[in-house]
Amino acid sequence: MTLKQRLLSLILIDSAIVLFSIYICSLILTAGNSPVTEVIVTSSIVLLLVHHVCAYRFRLYKRAWEYASITELKAIVYAVTISVAAAGLTQLIFFQDFYARTLIMTWMMHVLLIGGSRMSWRVYKDAYMTKKKDGKRTLIVGAGSAGTMIARQLKQDMDTTLQPVGFVDDNFTKHGLEMIDLTVFGGTRDLQEIVEDQRVEHIIIAIPSLNKIDMNRIVKLCTDTKIKTQILPRMEDLVLGSVQVSQFKDVEVEDLLGREPVELDVNGIAEYITGETILVTGAGGSIGSEICRQVARFSPKEIILLGHGENSIYSIEMELRRNLPDLNIDTEIADVQDKEKIQAIMFKRQPHVIFHAAAHKHVPLMERNPEEAVKNNVIGTRNVAEAANIAGVNTFVMISTDKAVNPTSVMGATKRIAEMIVQHMDMISETRFVAVRFGNVLGSRGSVIPLFKDQIKNGGPLTVTHPDMVRYFMTIPEASRLVLQAGSLAEGGEVFVLDMGEPVKIVDLAKNLIRLSGYTEEEIPIQFSGMRPGEKMFEELLGKDEVHSEQVYPMIYRGKTPEVDINLTYQLIGKLESKSADELRKRLLDIANFRIGKLKVLDAVK
Numbered sequence: 001m002t003l004k005q006r007l008l009s010l011i012l013i014d015s016a017i018v019l020f021s022i023y024i025c026s027l028i029l030t031a032g033n034s035p036v037t038e039v040i041v042t043s044s045i046v047l048l049l050v051h052h053v054c055a056y057r058f059r060l061y062k063r064a065w066e067y068a069s070i071t072e073l074k075a076i077v078y079a080v081t082i083s084v085a086a087a088g089l090t091q092l093i094f095f096q097d098f099y100a101r102t103l104i105m106t107w108m109m110h111v112l113l114i115g116g117s118r119m120s121w122r123v124y125k126d127a128y129m130t131k132k133k134d135g136k137r138t139l140i141v142g143a144g145s146a147g148t149m150i151a152r153q154l155k156q157d158m159d160t161t162l163q164p165v166g167f168v169d170d171n172f173t174k175h176g177l178e179m180i181d182l183t184v185f186g187g188t189r190d191l192q193e194i195v196e197d198q199r200v201e202h203i204i205i206a207i208p209s210l211n212k213i214d215m216n217r218i219v220k221l222c223t224d225t226k227i228k229t230q231i232l233p234r235m236e237d238l239v240l241g242s243v244q245v246s247q248f249k250d251v252e253v254e255d256l257l258g259r260e261p262v263e264l265d266v267n268g269i270a271e272y273i274t275g276e277t278i279l280v281t282g283a284g285g286s287i288g289s290e291i292c293r294q295v296a297r298f299s300p301k302e303i304i305l306l307g308h309g310e311n312s313i314y315s316i317e318m319e320l321r322r323n324l325p326d327l328n329i330d331t332e333i334a335d336v337q338d339k340e341k342i343q344a345i346m347f348k349r350q351p352h353v354i355f356h357a358a359a360h361k362h363v364p365l366m367e368r369n370p371e372e373a374v375k376n377n378v379i380g381t382r383n384v385a386e387a388a389n390i391a392g393v394n395t396f397v398m399i400s401t402d403k404a405v406n407p408t409s410v411m412g413a414t415k416r417i418a419e420m421i422v423q424h425m426d427m428i429s430e431t432r433f434v435a436v437r438f439g440n441v442l443g444s445r446g447s448v449i450p451l452f453k454d455q456i457k458n459g460g461p462l463t464v465t466h467p468d469m470v471r472y473f474m475t476i477p478e479a480s481r482l483v484l485q486a487g488s489l490a491e492g493g494e495v496f497v498l499d500m501g502e503p504v505k506i507v508d509l510a511k512n513l514i515r516l517s518g519y520t521e522e523e524i525p526i527q528f529s530g531m532r533p534g535e536k537m538f539e540e541l542l543g544k545d546e547v548h549s550e551q552v553y554p555m556i557y558r559g560k561t562p563e564v565d566i567n568l569t570y571q572l573i574g575k576l577e578s579k580s581a582d583e584l585r586k587r588l589l590d591i592a593n594f595r596i597g598k599l600k601v602l603d604a605v606k
Contacts, residue, residue, distance in 0.1 A: 010061050011052070017113045018051045018083070019044050025105040039095050040102075043087040047106070050086040054079035073115055080110040135163035139200040139227075141191075141218060142207035143169035143177075143184045146232060150206045151180055165198050188221050195225045204248060205231045219251050223515035251516055265553065268488035270298050272353060272395060279304040279351035281336055281384055282358030284312025287399055290480040291355050292316055302328040304349050307358070308335045336380030339387075346391035354388050355483060356381065356398045359415070363403070364532050366411040370584045377414035382421050389429040397487045398422045400435045400495070402472060406593065410585050413592035419495060424566040426493040434490040436483050437497045437559070439472030448506065452513050460524035462510045465531045470503040482556065489552055495559035496552075 022044050055061055058075040084107045091098050138154065140147045151164040167184040168191060169175075174184045185194045194200070203222050210218070222229040230248040278295050282288040283305035289312075292303055303320070307313040313331050320329050332349075334341045336358045359377050360366055366373040381398060388396045400419055403412030419435045426433035440448070455462050474482075478498070486496040507526060514524045531537070552558045 007061050013117055014051060014055065014060075014114060015048060017110065017117070018048045021109045021113070022047060022087075022102060022106045025109060026099070026102050029101055029105065039091055039097060039099065042094065043091060043099070043103075046087045046090045047083050050083040051079060051110075054082050072118065076115050076118070077111060080107055080114065084110070135161045136201040137165045137199055138162040138202040138204060139166060139168060139185075139195065139198065140164055140182075141168045141188065141203060141205045141222065143167035143171070143174050143179055144207065146208050147206040148179050150204060150232070151182055155180070162202055162204075165200065166194075168194060188218055191221045192225055195227055200225075200227055203227050203229045205229065205251070208232050220512075220515070223251075226518070226520070228518060229516075265485060265488060269484050272488055273298040273300050273484070275299070275301050276352035276394075277302045277304065277349060278353050278355070279306060279345075279349060280355045280357060281306045282356070282399075283307045283331075284309050284316055285357055286476055287479055287483075288355070288357035289316040289319075290476045291357060291483055292320060294477070294480045294484055295355075296320060296324050296327055300328075302330065304330055304332060304345075304351060306332040306334055306345065308333070336384050337375050339383045342383045343387040343390065346387040346393070350391060351388075351393055353395045353487060354384065354393055354397070355487075356384050356396065357483075358384075359399065359418075361401070361411060363409045363411045366414070367409060367532075367585070368581070370410040370581055370588060373410045373414045374584070374588070377411070378417050378421070381418040385421055385425045385433065388433075389425055389431050393431050395487050395490055396422070396425075396431055396433045397483055397490070398433070398435045399483060400437045402437055402439045404437065404592070407589060410588055413585075413588040416592035417588070420566060423493050423495075432490045432492040434486055434492065435495045436486045437495055438474055438479050438482060439503075440474075448509065449513070452510055453517075456514065456517050456519065456524055461527040462514065462524060463527050463529045464507050464510055465529055466537065467505075467507050467528060469506045469531070469537055471506060472503050473509075474498065485553060485556065489556070489558075497557045497559055 022040060026040055058079050060075060060079060084103050087106075088098060088100075088103050091103075140151055147167055147169070151167070154160055154162050154164045164182055166182045167174075167179065168186060168188055169184050170187045172187065175186055177184050185198065195203075203225070205215075205218060205222065207215075207218075219229065219231075229251050231251050232248065273295060278300045280288050280291050280295070280303065283292055284307040288307070292305060295303060305313050305317055310333050313333060317329060317331055320327060332345050334345060336342060358380060360373050385396060385398075398418060401412065401415050403409060404416035404419055405412075407413040407416050422433045422435050425431070452462050482496070482498045486494075489496065510526050511521065514521055514526075517524070
């Protein structure tokens with residue numbers, strides 16, 4: 001039925017009910033002896049006109065009655081009450097009479113017939129849908145508004161392969177009750193028994209307000225049943241009537257982080273990004289590309305995507321152009337090690353803000369190739385920072401890592417030296433230079449999650465270096481939001497750190513991923529391979545001499561770092577090229593850990 005046909009049908013049904021109800025009520029009250037008087041005729045006309053006005057006002061003809069609930073019934077009551085009140089007022093004003101019993105009975109008949117005509121459609125739809133073919137027996141965790149809405153959606157969706165069989169909810173007052181003909185079987189602690197008794201084949205977690213700790217607990221209970229588990233994506237997706245089965249997503253390791261995500265100060269970020277030219281180095285990488293996506297939300301004047309790899313830059317450019325056709329985007333293929341090219345780009349583009357995400361980040365690879373880490377992470381950062389200073393950039397935000405704290409690896413050492421350069425540039429420049437430190441990023445290229453997923457795909461085993469090794473983790477969007485927030489908080493020279501909650505054991509991460517993939521540890525074993533060169537057992541976000549205890553923004557801290565002799569540091573860096581890989585590694589660690597006096601003695605001896 002088209003919208004016009006549906007609208008015409010409802011208008012005709014309501015008109016018939018409204019016109020004849022007052023006559024029928026009058027006849028009933030007078031045992032069929034009441035004539036059709038002028039008062040009755042006038043009242044019926046007023047009822048009809050006012051009802052249609054109220055129907056328009058309360059959108060009675062535009063509601064999806066197959067999803068009718070208390071809200072829709074309230075709209076009917078409002079419309080009927082106003083139209084009957086208008087008819088009674090007309091009787092008093094023009095006829096000095098008031099047919100109270102007739103009007104009361106007319107009100108009841110209107111509510112009954114108009115409401116019944118709408119609800120009958122829902123009753124028919126519900127009855128029709130229950131006759132559809134059987135699907136996978138689906139248990140819904142959460143018998144709240146989201147859970148009942150999902151259950152109704154599953155019942156009414158003819159294309160879904162899921163058939164709801166009941167609920168699980170930790171609110172004991174709901175246990176044993178029925179909601180939309182489905183029973184609340186018990187709490188989450190009874191999940192294993194319920195799954196077996198009800199022959200459940202699929203589980204959906206429908207509690208969008210659940211915090212991360214409780215989500216972790218419930219997901220573990222669900223995955224222990226070895227039944228496929230899915231989850232609602234986000235609260236904002238749960239607009240009434242908009243949730244579809246296709247919106248359910250598999251539970252990811254990211255959903256199990258024991259920390260709530262950082263909320264952005266949207267106004268603060270918009271103030272320094274909106275209407276400005278933004279340049280992102282390393283724009284094709286995991287973090288760089290997500291920074292571009294986040295920046296695009298704030299309507300910059302232009303985004304410049306700078307990177308060395310043409311394929312990755314092309315990929316993020318096409319994605320942004322597809323999703324945001326009105327966004328002004330341009331690209332620069334350049335290597336941050338090329339000082340002249342970087343300076344030429346800065347003068348040509350005149351960016352207001354630079355997000356410096358270009359870096360080598362893989363610890364084992366940089367241990368074997370320390371000279372490349374120096375070229376990209378140290379020399380590259382110095383080139384971009386000096387070019388930003390010369391071009392008069394307003395804000396420079398460098399992406400750093402927790403591995404820069406008391407570094408034991410080449411990658412960590414080069415990132416710490418890059419922080420030194422950025423802090424030195426802040427002291428001599430009008431540009432605000434800051435660094436942002438965070439831990440391991442889930443899902444980024446070369447991170448442990450993609451490695452584990454590939455190993456699971458190949459049948460295992462999952463390789464973990466040490467059973468006690470722990471790391472801080474965050475998601476790519478969280479990391480990128482922190483970078484944007486740091487730019488708005490920057491006064492110059494700071495190292496910003498995210499409160500990343502409790503560190504996570506790598507072995508626990510592996511176990512979670514095995515469960516979420518539908519396997520057991522017997523099917524996909526975990527194998528301990530031993531720590532690699534440069535790795536720490538645990539990471540730190542701030543050193544002991546760097547800690548500011550107060551937060552500068554919810555879940556964001558500002559570190560204080562010791563001053564360094566940057567000129568001497570530059571001299572030492574200049575002497576690195578002639579060193580062997582082992583000697584180069586030792587010298588980088590000495591510089592990064594402020595053991596410069598030791599190096600001066602060594603050089604004097606030589």
